[in-house]
Amino acid sequence: MDALTLSREARILEAILFVASDPVSEESVSDVTGFSRNTVENTFKELREHYEKGHGIVLRRVAGGWKLFSSDDVFEVVSRFQKDSGRIRLSKAAFESLAVVAYNQPVTRGEIEEIRGVRCDRVIETLLATGLVRIAGRKRGSGSPLLYRTTDLFLREFGLDSIAELPTLAELGEMARHRTADDDALE
Amino acid sequence: MSFRPKVPERDFMSEAVHLEAEQRPFEVSIEAFTGPVDLLCLLVESKQIDVSRISLTDIVRAYGQYLTRRADVPLPQVADFFHKAATLLLYKVLALFPVSVADIGGNEPEDDSVFLDDVERRMELFAPFRVAREILILRKERQERCLMRPAMDAGPVHYDIGDVYGLASLWWDIAQRRRNSGSRTHEIEESWIGVPDPVPEERLIETKVEELTDVVLREGEFSVSSLLKGSIPFGVLLVTLLALLEMCRMGRIRIHQEEVFGDIVAYGCSDSFPGSQNS
Known part of the structure; x- marks a missing residue:
């Protein structure tokens, strides 16, 4: 799917995901945009499929919301840029x-x-x-x-x-x- | 045939749940904790929760809403809550002071003494969790390869007593830095330009009066601007002006200003300075 073919709803959700630092829940997006929960759920799925095709980022569901991550294949290089990722080290x-x-x-x-x-x-x-x-x-x-x-x-x-x-x-x-x-x- | 009046169906279960929720004692619900206030106090006291991350204002506001909702909370309970809230406030105040390393207690050795009883049963009980541990380690490793925009931090600390907390932190930082740098007293004084010396104000004015008296005796008159040449500290300016006023009050000098915002000229009074040049 080409970026230009994204629906308006998908572009809005993409922008919300871009500015969010925490996982974005369907509920919060629905409240902000006025889109129905069904529309929001389908649009997130549309976006996830969009990013699955040859992008450096992927959209995944974590902690009850959606969040953009770097894709696994670019980790080695991108991790050099994000040196202090604040990861928690555990015994x-x-x-x-x-x-x-x-x-x-x-x-x-x-x-x-x-x-x-x-x-x-x-x-x-x-x-x-x-x-x-x-x-x-x-x-x-x-x-x-x-x-x-x-x-x-x-x-x-x-x-x-x-x-x-x-x-x-x-x-x-x-x-x-x-x-x-x-x-x-x-x- | 008998007709029974139609009674609207009541959802007794949800009503009971609602009633139970209404009757439940007040519980604090914040980011790191959910439970009664006394437990929160205990956790703060034992340093398991950082008091500066707690908004006391929010807790008191929530309690206010709880009181409005319940309306039948006995007075001793209300008093008890405010006693607990005051305790939290006290901990907030105590948090303004630096903590010594001994207080943190970070150097305790890890005590993982194994209980040696019924090892077999324990091994069986523990086995699934060992698998779970490995699953978590794998998941974490995989997740760490997925970089993301960093999450927001814990947010600002809550200064329920205004910005005193921030000021105190700043003050202790400066004090510690100065202590570490080993600055001597006179160096500190030099750096505090504008702050008068720690001498009683009257004494400073008396000294200035004596100094100005010498000038009058020597020159008869002087302009105030000549006294304030260069960038003089605010404290010196203040003491000079007070000394001039004091000398006027004592009738030793007369001051005259030709035009508004112009220079002020002080003349020695002949009664006070019979021998001065301008008397």
Whole structure:
């Protein structure tokens, strides 16, 4: 599709995406433009298809909205331009704790420690500091421990539209069993 | 045959949900936290939430709306909220002061002591999450290859007490820089041109009066412009003018200005300076 063939709606959405620094939701675009939700959804799809054809940027859905990204094939060069991309660096322990929060949210520190088998206070502090995890109240019961949840930043950082995009716990359990079986076979 | 009056259908479930929402105690909902105010205070106290990122104004406004909605909140509860809000304000004020490294407590060693009980059960429990960890690592690596316009930062800090927070930060930065540079006192004084010396004002004026008295004794008269040649500090100008007025009040000089905005000439009074040139 040629750029000139984009509909007026698509050009408006393209401009909104160009100026936005956060993912753009259909709802917010619909509110601003007055286009129906259906029109907005279809127009985003039109734009996504448009960018899939030989462009240096791609349009993807993350954290409940749409966002423009550089395409994978130009990463090496473009990353030299965007030297300080502000990426969050995490340890393996942080990834583990984050996985536990993502799959069990809202979850207490005690529950994370129960699964990981190690103390997690420092790791949780790190996750809170990075903004990948937030406090979501207190659990009722003895001690009223804090509850933790993942944030929209977590979805953005991991390229997820929602938590539901991750494999289910049952699927993970299956993968883990396969892995153990493979390891046993190798031994 | 009996007719039953037609009663409009009521959605008891949604009404109950609505009622429950109305009866629920007040909860703060901000970017990094959702929950009761006392918990927020606790998190701020334990430095798990940065108080300067919290808008107390917004919280109090939300509470005002909650009070309007509920209309039956007991007074002790209202008092309790304002007590908590005042505590948050206190933390905001405390945040104006520099934090020592010891307070931050960033050098604690990582304590990952493994619990050695029922390892097998734990391994089984943990196995799916190890897979999840690897999935997340892969997703992150893939996502990091997709560059994007940087997201907005956490936004400005909320100065619920005006711009004092910003001023305090600036002040402590300057103080720290000066301390680090090891500037000596006289260097600092030199750089503060325009600020009078830390001497009582009366003493400064007395000294200036003595100085001007010498000029009158020597020359009989002088123009004010001759006293203020070059770029003199504001403090010196002020003290000179006050000294002139004081000398006029004491009857030592008379001052005369020929034309508006013209130069002012001071003459020594003969009663005070019998020996002066112009007496």
